[in-house]
Amino acid sequence: MGENREPRIGDKLRTLREQRGLSLRALADKCGLAFNTISRIEHNDSSPTVATLNVLANALDVPISAFFEDAYGRDIIVVKRGQGVRSSSSGVVMESLGVGLYDQKTDPFLVTVEPGAGSHQNPIAHVGEEFVHCLEGRLTYLIGHEKIELEPGDSLLFDATQPHCFCNRTQAPARFLIVFYGVDSRHSLARHHPR
Numbered sequence: 001m002g003e004n005r006e007p008r009i010g011d012k013l014r015t016l017r018e019q020r021g022l023s024l025r026a027l028a029d030k031c032g033l034a035f036n037t038i039s040r041i042e043h044n045d046s047s048p049t050v051a052t053l054n055v056l057a058n059a060l061d062v063p064i065s066a067f068f069e070d071a072y073g074r075d076i077i078v079v080k081r082g083q084g085v086r087s088s089s090s091g092v093v094m095e096s097l098g099v100g101l102y103d104q105k106t107d108p109f110l111v112t113v114e115p116g117a118g119s120h121q122n123p124i125a126h127v128g129e130e131f132v133h134c135l136e137g138r139l140t141y142l143i144g145h146e147k148i149e150l151e152p153g154d155s156l157l158f159d160a161t162q163p164h165c166f167c168n169r170t171q172a173p174a175r176f177l178i179v180f181y182g183v184d185s186r187h188s189l190a191r192h193h194p195r
Contacts, residue, residue: 091117118167137174
């Protein structure tokens, strides 16, 4: 198995903020997060949830995948097993499986959800489509008013403009592949998806 690289999301956040000429205070005011929260993330003292990354991505007008990328603008991306950049918080681990293509429209992630964890506290809706494939364990997706139970081998594809969230209601971890597809790279679905 490849060496696991710790994410440096704070470094990416600082770079993106500075590229836009925003101070920490200005970004905090723009996105509604506490100044101290953003500062701790930038200093890599705190691992943000996907909900927090979503808020920051929206304020910076970038996809969530921008926090995981090494470089943009290649024709072929290879991510060796276990070497995708990861972010973890509140019992959910997201591992980027590929980012960096020119005009990238898909954002693939491997997601591990511990028992009781998920995005059920923050249902969201966003432009585009979402594909989910359950690899291990069981996962509950709520889309609009519909509850869908996924087991290993089950897949789900839906219009993500419907409010949706997921959670692991079992006593064992669940792992699934999630692919966000957006209209264009500026509207990549991953930028809108909280955990």
